Amino acid sequence: MKARVHVMLKNGVLDPQGEAVRHALGSLGFDGVEGVRQGKVIELDLADGTSEDTVKDMCEKLLANTVIESYTIELN
């Protein structure tokens, strides 16, 4: 089974990487880009029957820094 985890900086946490992308898009002539946030996506190939709780545990222990990052889990 596959799981996909999105890890994004929480709202209010400064995202200099996203800000750099926004600026670069403006320099390239793309108008109307009001904001950019950049995060990570982690695709996990897991043994069948792995529970969402296990994936949540992986996020809490390793994949996300929950002080400044939030995560969402998609199983399929």
Add this chain to the structure above:
Amino acid sequence: MKARVHVMLKNGVLDPQGEAVRHALGSLGFDGVEGVRQGKVIELDLADGTSEDTVKDMCEKLLANTVIESYTIELN
């Protein structure tokens, strides 16, 4: 409007970051993690009416290195 772009390394391109995560999950006692790929997710806040072609253009010119990375676009 919002757009979300996923940028992943193409299949066959070595992903040392994903490999490091897979190894770390094993060390933490999570069994059955068969593979991990790590990519980027970029959330764009765009002016209303921005077309998918414009976002595609952003990907080709800046957001993805199309030699080694593939991207997918979600508009909503």
